[in-house]
Amino acid sequence: MSGRRLPPTGWLPVAASWRDDTLRVDWSFFGEQPLxxxxxxxxxxHALRKPFNRLFRYQTPIERLPEWLQANRHLQPDGFIFHMSRCGSTLVSQMLGALPGAIAISEAGPVDTVVNARRINPDLSEDDQVRWLQWMISAFGQARRGDERLFVVKLDCWHTRDLALFRRAFPTVPWIFLYRDPVEVLVSHRRQPGMQMLPQLVGADRFGLNPDLSWQAPAEYQARVLAGICEPMVRHDTPDGGLLINxxxxxxxxxxxxxxxxxxxTDAHEQTVLTEAGSRNAKMPGDAFVNDSAGKQHDATATVRDLADRWLTELYRQLEAKRLGQPTAHAVSLG
Structure with missing residues (x-):
């Protein structure tokens, strides 16, 4: 079903793609299934494995999202999670998502497509991109079960470079930036590179790098990608709703x-739920959480340490100085 009909309640955007200069949104049915x-x-x-979703599809132009949002109750985000990568952001989103009534969206592809929209279509105005981002994120806040009370969005690591866009679209929504000792992050990517370290999957320009740099030594390219992720958070001098977390x-x-x-x-029961979620490995929930910092430090080669010193140590030092100087927040009850 394309364009003419809007999906009913229980459907979520699962992809967005360009056709004839129009960004079109693909939907799949999730029902009341929590994420x-x-x-x-x-x-x-998981959703696409269901026969129903292989038989029935909706595709709509993004301009129809306001009409869909008007017909479906949805939450506005309570917080955004920016991160350096391999630094605990998945653990944070999994813990918050385990709370009763929570929606936690983690690195949704359609959000990235909107964030990247003006690179693909330079004729798109900044105002239209802001509206598209507001609509797309609101669509993920759909109240599919009826008991939803909080909504957090974990972004892709390269979205630090689009902080201004998010602040324009959601100026009152608080955000955090998670980071880690760069030696440990580099070791993690050396063991198993993330997609951001493969320029054929995520372009070097997304990190403020010249595409020609993608042909340099992989280890140095990884260090420069991480620097490109962290630099905007060092440059962002005003509090502006942000909180740094090591x-x-x-x-x-x-x-x-x-x-x-x-x-x-939260109440006492919800704190118990949170503690239980924090005791599990975020990416493999069947395993227990283990702090692997010592192991990563042990496995760091001289090359890794040299690259960290060259590209990241000063950024890390400045992030730490900013974190230690930031004010302490106070809880506000949702009730």
């Missing part, structure tokens, strides 16, 4: 710092 998977793409793959503060910082910053208060 418990570590990443939104995991939830999409990986080593997790998981305790979720309840002591992040939830108060997002204005989320």
């Amino acid at each position: 418990r998977e570590p990443f939104f793409d995991d939830s999409v793959q 990986h080593r503060q997790l998981p305790q910082a979720v309840s002591t710092l992040i939830m108060p910053h997002f204005g989320i208060a």
